[in-house]
Amino acid sequence: MQLGRGTEPGSPQIVDANVSDANEASIDLDLTDLLDWQPVRRAALAGLGVLLVLAMYAGFGSERFGNGLSRILMPFAEIEPFTATQIIEKTIKPADGSNRYAEGCR
DSSP states (O other), X not given: OOTTSSOSOSOHHHHHHHHHHHHHHHTTOXXXXXXXXXXXXXXXXXXXXXXXXXXXXXXXSXXXXXXXXXXXXXXXXXXXXXXXXXXXXXXXXXXXXXOOOOTTOX
């Protein structure tokens, strides 16, 4: 009900009296007791836990985390995925005295 807005039918004096009575009756109500804070606390703790895990991952896996974060934040940039295996072509050499050849290459 939206009493006192001027859109309701009936006597304005009766509507004003009803609104005044409701206001006086509800002035002493403690409305904070109506709220259930347990789900709010649970969600806040879950969010804090997620942030803690994310911070630990950022601290211990910094190369992987930085690469992954930059790939997420810049989706259209050409950022190569992180790999722990690095192959440097200049360091690839056949072993000395090796007599093994690929088939057909001898």
